Amino acid sequence: YQAKVAGKNCARYYNRVMNQAVERHVYLEGELRGAWDRGELSLAYQPIYRVADNVLLGAEALLRWTHPDLGLVAPAIFIDVAEQSGLIEVIGPLVLTAACRDAALWRQSSPEAEPLFVSVNVSPRQLRSGDLPRNVAESLSHSGLAPHRLHVELTETAMIGDEAHASRMLQQLRASGVRVWLDDFGTGFSGLSHLRRVPVDGVKIDHSFVADILHDADDLALTTAIIAMAHSLGITVVAEGVENEAQYTLLRDRGCDLAQGFWLGHPMAMDDFLDLLKSPVPVSLA
Ligand code: C2E
Ligand code: MG
Ligand code: MG
Ligand code: MG
Numbered sequence: 001y002q003a004k005v006a007g008k009n010c011a012r013y014y015n016r017v018m019n020q021a022v023e024r025h026v027y028l029e030g031e032l033r034g035a036w037d038r039g040e041l042s043l044a045y046q047p048i049y050r051v052a053d054n055v056l057l058g059a060e061a062l063l064r065w066t067h068p069d070l071g072l073v074a075p076a077i078f079i080d081v082a083e084q085s086g087l088i089e090v091i092g093p094l095v096l097t098a099a100c101r102d103a104a105l106w107r108q109s110s111p112e113a114e115p116l117f118v119s120v121n122v123s124p125r126q127l128r129s130g131d132l133p134r135n136v137a138e139s140l141s142h143s144g145l146a147p148h149r150l151h152v153e154l155t156e157t158a159m160i161g162d163e164a165h166a167s168r169m170l171q172q173l174r175a176s177g178v179r180v181w182l183d184d185f186g187t188g189f190s191g192l193s194h195l196r197r198v199p200v201d202g203v204k205i206d207h208s209f210v211a212d213i214l215h216d217a218d219d220l221a222l223t224t225a226i227i228a229m230a231h232s233l234g235i236t237v238v239a240e241g242v243e244n245e246a247q248y249t250l251l252r253d254r255g256c257d258l259a260q261g262f263w264l265g266h267p268m269a270m271d272d273f274l275d276l277l278k279s280p281v282p283v284s285l286a
Helices: 002-032 075-085 088-109 124-129 132-143 163-175 191-197 217-232 245-253 270-278
Strands: 041-050 055-067 071-073 117-121 150-155 179-185 202-205 236-239
Touching: 002 075, 041 088, 041 270, 055 075, 055 088, 055 270, 071 075, 075 088, 088 117, 088 124, 088 132, 088 150, 088 270, 117 179, 124 132, 124 150, 124 163, 132 150, 132 163, 163 179, 202 217, 217 236
Parallel strands: 055 117, 117 150, 150 179, 179 202, 202 236
Antiparallel strands: 041 055, 055 071
């Protein structure tokens, strides 16, 4: 009897929590619709450096949502809402267009500096919809950005389902000169086998590995193996989430090509990024 009551309470509690989660989702979806037009969405840029000589090569575009009441909403939450509701198919192309436009402006504001790439996150749904190659082509033509200066980042989950379709989309992008990166690499189960079939230019080692390379021999071994494997396939490696000098130095020793992380530079507004271009050294080495 007691177990039954407990079970009932448990179910009731569970239902309430579930309902709250659903309600929040519905609420956020309503708020997110039109957020771009109201100017609540913006892009932050996180610098990406070449590890061998600390040279700034590009930046990742990261979407930010400042809600009038809630303040900053974490991308982990609102990107999920956008993905599940289908809103990402509206927002994704706007992000691509804005990122290409901004990257073209970096060039204009510092014409003597090396041209930088901009790396844009693309969600599984955007890849599945089939519109991606057209969205990319339009963003490039509107901005005048050279195709090789645009990178798109996809997670392994984007390949799940119709892998042949995903593979074709990526092939098409790469044929046009755009670079393709596999994001959060190492967190999926099938990372290695994907690399055999999916055409990519590089992998981004997930920050959960980088976080522990100094203390966890397994994470260091995996990171080292990913670097070696990627290089033997002729692809580039970026480390995400570099938070201190020791990690950076260790990654350099292991031959990692590029890196980003709070120690090198936080994601920043366009204006701050334009300032950074004037003296493009990592914050911690400045
Ligand atoms: P991601 O693509 O893996 O982006 C890297 C995340 O790591 C960013 O989180 C960044 O702020 C954070 N990060 C950077 N350096 C460090 C560090 O040193 N330590 C730690 N702990 N974290 C660091 P953010 O901006 O919260 O974005 C989270 C995720 O949301 C992104 O992960 C990406 O999957 C998604 N996202 C962001 N913007 C977009 C977008 O425009 N479109 C799509 N589809 N997804 C996006
Ligand atoms: Mg990314
Ligand atoms: Mg990532
Ligand atoms: Mg991530």
